[in-house]
Amino acid sequence: MNIFHFLSALPLLLGLSSAEPQRVVSRVTVVQQTTIFRIPVRPHAASPLVEWTEQKGPKCVPATEIVAALLSSPNSVDFVLRDRSRVRARIDEDCSALDFYDGFYVQPEDERLCARRDEISSRMGGSCKIEKFRSLVPQFKR
Template sequence: MNLLHFFISIPMMLGLSSAEPRGVSSITVEQTTIFRIPVRPHATAPMLEWTEGKGPKCLDAGGIAGAMLSGRDSIDFVMRDRQRVRARIDDDCTALDFYDGFYVQPPDERLCIKRDEIRSRMGASCRIEKFRTLTPSLKR
């Protein structure tokens, strides 16, 4: 990609383009892929509760369909295969910084704990500390 294409793509990378993407989008700049992940409002299902289990060390960034804020220090990734994975972020960060979507820039298109960060559209960045798989169950 030449320098002209890079400067043309800056508004899209910063979320300044007029058309908002509806799902996860990616752009490759200088052989680096950047994923923009939209955040959906947290849907409350009164009959479901989510149980956390041991999570993976890495996620395939291309398999992420979207995300939802799930607490002060966590973001739920909704995967294309309908699985849900909770990402716990640094204690210094608040998930509310990412309400308008965020970017991830994994070096190998895999989002990994203790290595990768999520970056808000406003400039905040937080490291992913832990992934937890979520299993739905009916409330009693």
């Protein structure tokens, strides 16, 4: 009998073993692919010729279609899409869109940014949940 066998049997000899089998805790590391989109914020330039009106919007917006964002009010962010259309994201009332003036990040689950599911995260560390989207339609002033 070598020393290893003796040391492994020592708890039994001293009565330190329990009747229950011991559980082994293992650590599992899961590697996932995550896509994070950084969205630049443009200054909101008020145009004297165009007024944007809200209409019913989509539930989700393809994140790959977003090219920029505008801070339109304290609780909303306007997304400018590749086709030059605009979608307004209404954020949680507890958050201020002004925290996102320096750009922000979105990390959608499936490359679609969805209301009531996804958040926008500021570069300072805060995040706000998107409550709903509204489509913006240009109305030309006379």
